[in-house]
Amino acid sequence: MITLKINNKEITVKDGTLILDAAKEAGFDIPTFCYQARISGLGSCRMCLIEIEGQKKLQPACITPVIPGVSILTESSSISSMRSAMLEFLLSNHALDCPVCDKAGECELQDMVYKHGPRNGRFDEVKIRFHEEDYAISPVIGKNSNRCGQCTRCVRVCREIVGRGVLGVMGRGAHQEETSFWKTELDCDHCGMCIEVCPVGCFMRRPYRYKARPWDLKSSDTVCPYCATGCRITVESRNGEVVRSIARNSNGFNENMLCARGRFGYDISNNADRLTTPLLKVGVRFEPVSWGRAIEVLKEALMRPAPEKVGGVASARLTNEELYLFQKLMRKVVKTPNVDSSSRWDASAVASFISATGMAEGPSTAYECMESDMTFIVGSQISDENPVIDYIVRYVSAAARKAVVIASARPMKLDSSAHLRLRHLPGRLGSLLLAAVSMLNKDNSSKLGNVKGIEAASAVSVEELLQSCGVEVSDVNALIERFKRAETISIMAGTDFLRYKEGSFSLGLLIASLKAMGKKIRVLPLLDRSNQRGAWDMGVSPVFGPGYEAVSRGMSCEEMLEKAALGEMDAMYVVGEDIAAMYPDEAFAKASLSKVKFLAVQASFMTETAKLAHLILPSAVFVEKSGTMTNQEGRIQAVYPLVKPPGEVRTDFDIIASLLDAAASMAVGSSASVFEEIKKQVSSYAGAEISAGGAKGVMVKASDKRLERGGDKPEPGVPFKTDKVNSYILVTGNHLYYSGTLSSRSSILSGLLKEPIVEISKLRADETGLSDGDKVIVSGNGFSAKFALRVKANAMKDVCFIPENFNDAPVNRFFKKGEPIPAVNITGFKE
Amino acid sequence: MEKTLLKNVGKPDSLTIGAYLAGGGYKAAEDAFKMTPDELIQRIKDSGLRGRGGAGFSTGLKWSFIPKDPTLAKYLCCNADEGEPGTFKDRVIMENDPHLLIEGMIITSYAIGAGAAYIYIRGEFARSAKILEQAILEAYAKGYLGGNIFGSGFSLDMHVHRGFGAYICGEETALLESIEGLRGQPRKKPPFPALSGLYAKPTVINNVETLACVPFIISKGADWFKTIGPEKSPGPKLYCVSGHVNKPGIFELPMGTSLREIIYNHAGGVRHGKKFKAVIPGGVSAPLLIEKDLDTPMDFDSLAQKGTMLGSGGIIVMDETTCMVKTAYIINRFFSHESCGKCTPCREGTTWMTKILRRLESGTGRQGDVELLEDLCGNIFGRTFCPLSDGAVMALRGALKNFREEFVYHVEHKKCMA
Amino acid sequence: MLSANLIEEIKKIQARYHSKKSACMAAMQSVQREKGFLSKDDMTDVARLLEIEPVEVEEVGAFYTMYNVEKPVGRNHVQVCRNLSCSLLGAEHLVRHMEKVLGIKTGQTTKDGKVTLSLVECLGSCGTAPMMQINDDYYENLTEEKVTVILKGLK
Ligand SMILES: Cc1cc2nc3c(=O)[nH]c(=O)nc-3n(C[C@H](O)[C@H](O)[C@H](O)COP(=O)(O)O)c2cc1C
Numbered sequence A: 001m002i003t004l005k006i007n008n009k010e011i012t013v014k015d016g017t018l019i020l021d022a023a024k025e026a027g028f029d030i031p032t033f034c035y036q037a038r039i040s041g042l043g044s045c046r047m048c049l050i051e052i053e054g055q056k057k058l059q060p061a062c063i064t065p066v067i068p069g070v071s072i073l074t075e076s077s078s079i080s081s082m083r084s085a086m087l088e089f090l091l092s093n094h095a096l097d098c099p100v101c102d103k104a105g106e107c108e109l110q111d112m113v114y115k116h117g118p119r120n121g122r123f124d125e126v127k128i129r130f131h132e133e134d135y136a137i138s139p140v141i142g143k144n145s146n147r148c149g150q151c152t153r154c155v156r157v158c159r160e161i162v163g164r165g166v167l168g169v170m171g172r173g174a175h176q177e178e179t180s181f182w183k184t185e186l187d188c189d190h191c192g193m194c195i196e197v198c199p200v201g202c203f204m205r206r207p208y209r210y211k212a213r214p215w216d217l218k219s220s221d222t223v224c225p226y227c228a229t230g231c232r233i234t235v236e237s238r239n240g241e242v243v244r245s246i247a248r249n250s251n252g253f254n255e256n257m258l259c260a261r262g263r264f265g266y267d268i269s270n271n272a273d274r275l276t277t278p279l280l281k282v283g284v285r286f287e288p289v290s291w292g293r294a295i296e297v298l299k300e301a302l303m304r305p306a307p308e309k310v311g312g313v314a315s316a317r318l319t320n321e322e323l324y325l326f327q328k329l330m331r332k333v334v335k336t337p338n339v340d341s342s343s344r345w346d347a348s349a350v351a352s353f354i355s356a357t358g359m360a361e362g363p364s365t366a367y368e369c370m371e372s373d374m375t376f377i378v379g380s381q382i383s384d385e386n387p388v389i390d391y392i393v394r395y396v397s398a399a400a401r402k403a404v405v406i407a408s409a410r411p412m413k414l415d416s417s418a419h420l421r422l423r424h425l426p427g428r429l430g431s432l433l434l435a436a437v438s439m440l441n442k443d444n445s446s447k448l449g450n451v452k453g454i455e456a457a458s459a460v461s462v463e464e465l466l467q468s469c470g471v472e473v474s475d476v477n478a479l480i481e482r483f484k485r486a487e488t489i490s491i492m493a494g495t496d497f498l499r500y501k502e503g504s505f506s507l508g509l510l511i512a513s514l515k516a517m518g519k520k521i522r523v524l525p526l527l528d529r530s531n532q533r534g535a536w537d538m539g540v541s542p543v544f545g546p547g548y549e550a551v552s553r554g555m556s557c558e559e560m561l562e563k564a565a566l567g568e569m570d571a572m573y574v575v576g577e578d579i580a581a582m583y584p585d586e587a588f589a590k591a592s593l594s595k596v597k598f599l600a601v602q603a604s605f606m607t608e609t610a611k612l613a614h615l616i617l618p619s620a621v622f623v624e625k626s627g628t629m630t631n632q633e634g635r636i637q638a639v640y641p642l643v644k645p646p647g648e649v650r651t652d653f654d655i656i657a658s659l660l661d662a663a664a665s666m667a668v669g670s671s672a673s674v675f676e677e678i679k680k681q682v683s684s685y686a687g688a689e690i691s692a693g694g695a696k697g698v699m700v701k702a703s704d705k706r707l708e709r710g711g712d713k714p715e716p717g718v719p720f721k722t723d724k725v726n727s728y729i730l731v732t733g734n735h736l737y738y739s740g741t742l743s744s745r746s747s748i749l750s751g752l753l754k755e756p757i758v759e760i761s762k763l764r765a766d767e768t769g770l771s772d773g774d775k776v777i778v779s780g781n782g783f784s785a786k787f788a789l790r791v792k793a794n795a796m797k798d799v800c801f802i803p804e805n806f807n808d809a810p811v812n813r814f815f816k817k818g819e820p821i822p823a824v825n826i827t828g829f830k831e
Numbered sequence B: 001m002e003k004t005l006l007k008n009v010g011k012p013d014s015l016t017i018g019a020y021l022a023g024g025g026y027k028a029a030e031d032a033f034k035m036t037p038d039e040l041i042q043r044i045k046d047s048g049l050r051g052r053g054g055a056g057f058s059t060g061l062k063w064s065f066i067p068k069d070p071t072l073a074k075y076l077c078c079n080a081d082e083g084e085p086g087t088f089k090d091r092v093i094m095e096n097d098p099h100l101l102i103e104g105m106i107i108t109s110y111a112i113g114a115g116a117a118y119i120y121i122r123g124e125f126a127r128s129a130k131i132l133e134q135a136i137l138e139a140y141a142k143g144y145l146g147g148n149i150f151g152s153g154f155s156l157d158m159h160v161h162r163g164f165g166a167y168i169c170g171e172e173t174a175l176l177e178s179i180e181g182l183r184g185q186p187r188k189k190p191p192f193p194a195l196s197g198l199y200a201k202p203t204v205i206n207n208v209e210t211l212a213c214v215p216f217i218i219s220k221g222a223d224w225f226k227t228i229g230p231e232k233s234p235g236p237k238l239y240c241v242s243g244h245v246n247k248p249g250i251f252e253l254p255m256g257t258s259l260r261e262i263i264y265n266h267a268g269g270v271r272h273g274k275k276f277k278a279v280i281p282g283g284v285s286a287p288l289l290i291e292k293d294l295d296t297p298m299d300f301d302s303l304a305q306k307g308t309m310l311g312s313g314g315i316i317v318m319d320e321t322t323c324m325v326k327t328a329y330i331i332n333r334f335f336s337h338e339s340c341g342k343c344t345p346c347r348e349g350t351t352w353m354t355k356i357l358r359r360l361e362s363g364t365g366r367q368g369d370v371e372l373l374e375d376l377c378g379n380i381f382g383r384t385f386c387p388l389s390d391g392a393v394m395a396l397r398g399a400l401k402n403f404r405e406e407f408v409y410h411v412e413h414k415k416c417m418a
Numbered sequence C: 001m002l003s004a005n006l007i008e009e010i011k012k013i014q015a016r017y018h019s020k021k022s023a024c025m026a027a028m029q030s031v032q033r034e035k036g037f038l039s040k041d042d043m044t045d046v047a048r049l050l051e052i053e054p055v056e057v058e059e060v061g062a063f064y065t066m067y068n069v070e071k072p073v074g075r076n077h078v079q080v081c082r083n084l085s086c087s088l089l090g091a092e093h094l095v096r097h098m099e100k101v102l103g104i105k106t107g108q109t110t111k112d113g114k115v116t117l118s119l120v121e122c123l124g125s126c127g128t129a130p131m132m133q134i135n136d137d138y139y140e141n142l143t144e145e146k147v148t149v150i151l152k153g154l155k
């Protein structure tokens, strides 16, 4: 700790604290321009100069650490005149076209000049101009360099946080311009971080251009509806149209960080294709009906059949309150145990993942994880699925010099931050992790002897396991060496454990073994639906109830489909989930759904599933909802509505509440009163005071009930059959711009990538003569579709990847039920 | 004075290692390898050698800051950027006596434990670069570079890194950025290069002339060096004289020789019988001096006392026909052209000042321009990231201090009085 | 496309440094020596070789003034020093004279692509002012007569 005086006020701060931060702590704001939290300090704009006793020159507070015992002044006449002088310089070549600038009204430069002067301008020369018209460097990023103040935050944030580094500073002196390579369209993440950090109107959101002045905006805080990172966003509207989504430093745990989805996926509510009225199938057509009639029909359909022939699936994007009510409706009123929250995952794989990762044992934040000596990321395409966690891992590991290890089936952006990378065959993470446990067990057998299930580690040969997952023994050795060296280890485990059944057993065993070795372990599940954790906490599962309490086993979504295929499902109530598009075997899903005697679908859009329904209930989207959501860390955050839903659309909350009322005369009350009920029923939510947590939310607690560690022991897999030169192992997952099919309803996001893509390895591309950008046909399981080819270095040779999110090329058509990892053929073609 | 640094200049074959060896070359290096690194550093400290690149920092002290940890990689960078207008001494050494520099670098690398040394040479010096590359190959062939030099177990690799048009890369941290393949913008200090320099490893940066002194200090001794020139800035010094003199050129003289002696006794006095008007003593960053200052000894401390600096030793003489506004304009234009763009006051301030000076010079000055210039100087000085802009301000202030009436005349009469 | 020779040369340059990126400056110098100027494609190729982002290559190309980025220069690039020592000894007169002899203004290239005339800052040869550089070579102590002969003799 260091004690010093700032403006005569004594203050004690941690060693190495920047004077800027120390001053803030002491209550003094120092104006800054080039400074940006979380990226490397530059000290170039000179706005933050302050006086340090005994030093001749003014010093930059943003890069100078505190010095013990000194006296610092942040206000003095020479500092005031310096500030006004710096601003006069910054304005000298600034376009000063505020009337047509999006930033006017929330511009850091404008605000600073207003506060610190100069009050009159002396610059009376010709200004440097870089261009006459604004130009675009991405579908979402517009550029006006005439306004640039050379803080280079854009360039640094792109390099250090986003990890792309596609912006640069071109030229020198007053002629330098921050822009893309040759000012061409960027092939980047389109996350807009450069826009968010730009203090002036140099980087602009193109979709927002000339849409509103900041003072005309209505705004509301919510949570990004896409992945489970749970980024806090502020959504803003003008005249009922949502025009912007921003993240602010002062707000959520993600501060100003967002990915393309969070920053540009806000426009789904504006989509003209929204369903606006309840629709009942009459003959072959849908006809509008009143809400009263719709609720009546649905109540009848759910209540009349034998309960075991009724089931419900609710999307993991609903709020906690909606999910809680949904399972309450199904379990308590319809009296069926058949509830699920995903059409993609196997329900017992879900349960073993929850137990392996210890989700019931309490929360674990991304930042806490990054305090560990080592972070092991496994089974996740983190750079695409949870981009803001990718940012956090990147910048914290660089700044705090923490070790990062990644095991994945595909290459990813974050690989460049990893000290060790293990590339394994798709679906074989169970084998990889079991091999690691087995090798740990060899030199730690005394310690690991009592670990439950450890016998599995000696039952199979390491060689076989390694062969099955395609990893070199030296790499696994390097991994366990790092495990042994680290005292604290964080494991970030992703959705591949859910996509492929066999992983969670080994993951659980690994974690138990590391604990037995005395390591302090933190686990962060990395999930891809915004409220997946909430859905599980609320007990939307056939295996467990709210708070992970034991329930009599119901049917999972897959089992309901199987039963439907036999013509034995009388009714299904599907809320928000698009089973037909997501279940890995489209033909089977559609055939089964068609055989459900009464299919009710609650959706915002005419989804593939809705098309098969007997009754469609139009539901609200995220900007229209209130309630709470729980992110993958276990952070409960409140969401507030910004706009009214269009037409007769109702929130899922209101619809389910009406059903409860109609079917059982249960008065639900408000969302807040349902949360009170959750606090009573779900032990990990007991005492959660949302308002107390502020914008950063409150964390769940350890649950008083746990799930038993379990799961299927991995069997070394049979080798993949990809012997033919054009045959590939298919892996699927989320694309960076998309999350499920909801995001494809965002016209901004859809504009980022216009055609479906398939990714193959450089090795294979070279062999087959295919190259990046080629058009190819992918075929398999009797289906074929056109894709644009992406070639990736460092990818496993025989693996190809297709995102799950393209409506034109539904990847689930390549899947056959019971065959989790299909092979496909890829051939080039000329148009 | 007997020539030391320039002793091989003009000799036939002075470029070749054969001629250099014949003159006793690489003997100092051989001797140095018989000393311990600490003894070497002490020897340089004792000699009182101060950096010839501009700042005049004690060379021995700089070397002593390098951590002794043998497991750390360390680097030596020779600053051969020679960018300060009015300076042309390093090129003379490199193009006439490349092995002198290489020998100095070998000794220095050994003293600080550097395993690799780079010569950062400005891109325009294509010929010098070729000569150095050739000389380095010769030194490798003789075993003075590469593995196990003089059987000491010490290894050293040496490379030429060419700049490509950026004055700022003469600033030592910008130079490091440039070797790392980046835009040449200064880094924040601390950390100083001695702890975290090239590739974040301990690094010494020394000027060509500084390094060329090193072999002589080894072979002739620290005492020999100290007896030349004033006690606080000893040694031989290369003075570059250009501008309105009869015999422009480079002169090796004891540090502290007076301006008058250099200009009149060595450079042949002001040409065409014109009257002397002003002189810039140490490259264009150094404020100019006038007639009454001519007896100032040309060393670091005496010039600092006069409010100017020895800088790189680039002396530019101006006669009575010289327009001081134009001079100021040319100098300022240079600085705004070379501003790296990192910090606000330099980037915007020098650009603005150049625009004002151009107007003044071309006869479209406005009332208040001179005061505005003075005010802008104050707004820039001491507030920039690196000293480049301080140089720009000091130069302009020097001109305004001594010749303010010429600037005012330009405003009022729209033309020059000179 | 970079020639096989260039690629070979750039690979050799990389060996001089601890990081591949350091080779960026010299790599572009080599490309410019062979092609006369740097194109977008060349920069992309250099980036690929050095495993860095193309934008990092352009940053370097655009910062240092000796890189001719996308602007081909004549076979003879005549660069006249405009800094103080040369100016004191008549660099401006000389430039006007050269413009007359060549029939172009500074910054332009003759129609036959033979000569580009540019003004540059101090070239570190003030003792032999006024001076200029043509391609790699320095021409010093210039006079109108000398310059005329030199310019006429350019191929
Ligand atoms: C703007 C600027 C330009 C400089 N240019 C040069 C130069 O061209 N050559 C040089 O040797 N030092 C130059 N220096 C000084 C170097 O930063 C550094 O002090 C010097 O190379 C150290 O070597 P020395 O101790 O041997 O003098 C410059 C400094 C500044 C601030």
Ligand code: SF4
Binding pocket: B168, B186, B338, B339, B340, B341, B342, B343, B344, B346, B347, B384, B385, B386, B387, B388, B389, B390
């Ligand atoms: S003073 Fe600032 S802009 Fe000027 S050269 Fe130094 S760092 Fe660059």
Ligand code: FES
Binding pocket: A031, A032, A033, A034, A035, A042, A043, A044, A045, A046, A047, A048, A049, A060, A061, A062, A063
């Ligand atoms: S904020 Fe400190 S120098 Fe820019």
